Amino acid sequence: MKLGDTLYSKYIKSRENADILEDEHSFVTYKISNGELIVLNLFVDKEARKNGFCRSLIVQLEDIARENSCKLMTGNIHLIDPGANETMQAALKIGFKLGTANQNTILIYKNISGDLSYG
Numbered sequence: 001m002k003l004g005d006t007l008y009s010k011y012i013k014s015r016e017n018a019d020i021l022e023d024e025h026s027f028v029t030y031k032i033s034n035g036e037l038i039v040l041n042l043f044v045d046k047e048a049r050k051n052g053f054c055r056s057l058i059v060q061l062e063d064i065a066r067e068n069s070c071k072l073m074t075g076n077i078h079l080i081d082p083g084a085n086e087t088m089q090a091a092l093k094i095g096f097k098l099g100t101a102n103q104n105t106i107l108i109y110k111n112i113s114g115d116l117s118y119g
């Protein structure tokens with residue numbers, strides 16, 4: 001079930017200048033800039049994990065990226081985050097690749113079209 005204009009979505013749009021997809025179990029916030037769709041935050045409710053919600057959000061983002069002529073989707077995994085290992089495992093299964101690393105942050109990316117590599 002897709003949600004309507006929640007208070008959180010209003011906050012993200014007006015205060016963070018970002019967009020959001022959300023349903024009752026998951027959400028993702030993102031921005032589009034310079035031909036790149038940047039995933040800012042993605043969260044799936046603990047009880048709902050491993051049911052394809054993350055994959056579904058990424059598939060929807062791929063469509064949005066294509067509609068906006070983006071060539072790349074990127075995201076950051078922060079190694080200090082307690083969920084970093086789970087996030088990395090899910091990201092690789094969904095088709096993200098390792099891009100660059102900077103101190104405690106790993107940039108992951110997914111090609112939207114063509115055979116572009118990051119960096």
Ligand SMILES: CC(C)(COP(=O)(O)OP(=O)(O)OC[C@H]1O[C@@H](n2cnc3c(N)ncnc32)[C@H](O)[C@@H]1OP(=O)(O)O)[C@@H](O)C(=O)NCCC(=O)NCCS
Pocket residue numbers: 042043044045048049050051052053054055056076077078079081082083084085086087088089090091093094
């Ligand atoms: C990471 C997260 C988004 C995955 O969401 P999810 O809805 O459970 O993922 P999906 O069900 O869509 O799974 C996608 C793929 O990843 C795999 N996967 C998901 N979680 C996994 C885990 N903990 N370990 C190994 N593989 C995992 C699934 O098996 C699936 O692969 P498959 O299709 O080949 O079977 C979710 O666990 C989450 O919100 N975690 C908290 C967020 C967080 O801590 N982020 C830290 C940012 S650094």
